[in-house]
Amino acid sequence: MTYDTIIRNGRWFDGTGAPSAVRSIGIRGGHVVAVATEELDETGCPQVIDATGKWVLPGMLDIHTHYDVEVLDGPALSESLRHGVTTVMLGSCSLSTIHVDGVDAGDLFGRVEAIPREHVIDAVDRHKTWTTCDEYVDALEARPLGPNLAAFIGHSDMRTAVMGLVRATSKSVSPTKGEQAEMERMLAEALRAGFVGMSSQQLLFDKLDGDTCRSRTLPSTYAKPRELRRLKSMLRKAGRILQSGPDIQNPLNVGSQVAQSLGIFRNPLKTSLLSAADVKANPYAVHLMGPVARFVNRLGGNFRWQHLPVPFEVYADGIDLVIFEEFGAGAAALHLRDEVERNEMMRDESYRREFRKQYESKFGVRVWHRDFFDAHIVACPDESVIGKSFGQVGRDRGGVHPVDAFLDLVLEHGRSLRWRTTISNHRPEVLKKLAREPSVQMGFSDAGAHLRNMAFYNMGLRLLRHVNDAKQAGREFMTIEAAVHRLTGELADWYRLDAGHLRIGDRADVVIIDPAHLDESLDDYAEQPVEQYGGLSRMVNRNDAAVTAVLVGGRTVFTEGEATDLVGRQRTGRFLRASHKSPALPTEKGELTSVG
Structure with a gap:
């Protein structure tokens, strides 16, 4: 047997939480084809990576980004790739670019996500060739994607496209019967196209940009219970996911968002809610989140909080x-x-x-x-x-x-x-408890948004450092295997994506980490200009010694902090459809790289 890449003698984590072990990994055709205790035959193998003393784990997932605009002009999404993130989720917080035009997208994204409005308008209007979800996926895959993508369809996107932004943000206006049917048709189309579900938002301090409806809250916040019930019913029947943010000033809204996950004579609604955080302004609320979620899940719900597993520092x-x-x-x-x-x-x-x-x-x-x-x-x-x-x-x-x-x-x-x-997230002991909480998902990086305010592209590495430091100090609160599982396979399985595992037959999305460099450099401040946003200097993370290599679909995209020639030039990632095994990418010669 010959291989395209061999990763030799690294500490291998399969993403399931099973015990790790020193193994050699053989990759062929974009998939893992060998996990061996002995050295593999390197004859004819064009790339051999010596991972002695390093960790070899599945590429990490980022389940909460706002890359919907950046992916159009900067599809490499290299700020995530360089930190071992090989799958990112688009369409969070009710915002997507499936149906709205450039101006409406600018109003939706510009202020709430702090992405320059003029660049949102330009990117969407210049690139938009799609009118359906399938065409959107095709348009994304026509670009040189770096990581894999998965997506929610945004409720505010659908509502704006169907009702117009003015009516969609008017308290006295509900969708007509035809408009409601059109939103339901859009959601059904998205689910057929493999979207993981729908994102909505009820948080009332997310405000619109632009002139027409400036400072109104997002369109999804104006939806009445009947509109939401009909859309949620579709998600229940399909077994797909609702991502939402509650109106935190209304305890009844928070409670109803949690309780809606319950089935009771119907399918549970898989719900991912923003967010589990140890907020300085209310140090007690975080202690209720786990018990409430566990109670609902014991009754048959399927509820998760999203959580940023690092201090939430903003600039x-x-x-x-x-x-x-x-x-x-x-x-x-x-x-x-x-x-x-x-x-x-x-x-x-x-x-x-x-x-x-x-x-x-x-x-x-x-x-x-x-x-x-x-x-x-x-x-x-x-x-x-x-x-x-x-x-x-x-x-x-x-x-x-x-x-x-x-x-x-x-x-x-x-x-x-x-x-x-x-x-928030300023108390290490509380972060440890949240890291172990089964109702918490590791996410909420907001990658691609708030460009001058924060940078959590390396949040997965920072969690691994927290866990590793505790282990080295003799105060282990979680195994390394469990931490890897939380960042990879656990997320992939819950969102039903073909990602997050590194076993024979799995796609070879891989990150190789040097644990000796999971150190204070992960906290360092850095900035980097964003070409597609007019050279705006954004906050980033730079801890290149921590990540030895990153592979997407078996192809190396980063080594020692440097992007390879593939990045931004050839497509390595693809759109991952919920509940589907992903077929292999074609090579430059047009041959499929599948192993069967």
Whole structure:
């Protein structure tokens, strides 16, 4: 037997959680064809990778991204590839680009996901050739995809396309019988095309961009129970998934979202809900999430929380950060695009009084802790404030209120004022509990969105480091095998995707990790310009020594932090249809690379 690639003597993890072992892996035709205790015959093999002392595991899955726009102009999605992510999910949070045009896509994605609106419009209008889900898949696969893709269809996408953005975001308007039928037809078409399900959103601080409906919430938040019930019924019958975000200010909405997973004389609704987080603003809520989910699942539900398994640290340029959308004064500032007009409002004492009042209010559920003593300046033309919190700056300026210190600095320096804070997941012991919680899924990276605000492309590596460090210190809270399973096979099995495993016959999506370099470099700050967004500098992760190699479909796409010639030039990934085994990709000569 000859091989296209041999990975020699690495510690092999199959993605099931089974014990790992030192093995040699033989790959041919894009699939694993040998897992051997002895060395494989390397005769005629064009690529042999020595993985001695390293971990060989299935490529990781990222179940929550907003790559829907970036994939059109930058289909390599190399920021995920370089960290061992070989399958990414599109269409999160009710947002997709299946049916809307460029302008509507710009309004949907621009503000809530902090992707420059003009680039969203340009990318969608320039590339859109599809009118159906099958045509969308074909259009994606005509590009040089780096990782594999899977997708939800977005409820806001369908609602906007059917009703128009104005009607879709009007409280007094419900879809007509014909419009409801058209949304149901769109969802049925998506399910036939292999989409994993539908994403919706009820969170009320996600706001629209543009002029027509600026600052209204996403279209899916206006859907009445009947509309949602009919769409959810289709997902139940098909055994597909609802991804959703609840209205966190309404406990009844959160409870109903969890309870809807129950079957009771019908199929359970597989539900993935945002999100399980140890929020600083409410340190007690996280302890209820696991028990509630376990209770529902014991009764026959099929419910999961999405969870970011690392500290949720965010950065901001001035006041441009989505957390300000959750209270009136912050949303009012983000509503104004004109800098002069915005600055005039921030100087107004009545506005400042209202901002201070809302900042200090202890009532209501919130995401941001609203503590400017826990928000530190990292860059500013005035170097004297760098490294200080806004609260400390206020004290230094004679006892100025933290809100006024913040607003003064924004007025003085605009977007040149850069600062950071950690919103959630700040307690390592709580992260350990969440990592073990069976109702929690590892996800919620938001890759491809919030380009200047955060970077969690390497979240899988950071979880593995957390687990490995605890093991080395004699305080193991989870085996390495279990952690790998949580990032790979567990997700693939729940979403019913042909990914996440590394056994004989499986597609050879592989990441090779050097555990010696799962170190503090994973936390380092880095930026990189995005060519397709006009050179905008976005936050990224750079810990290239941790990942020795990444393969997609048996083809090497990264080695030692460097992309191979395939990346961005040839397609290595494909669209993974739910519940389908993926056929092999054709080679350059047009021959199938399947092993049968």
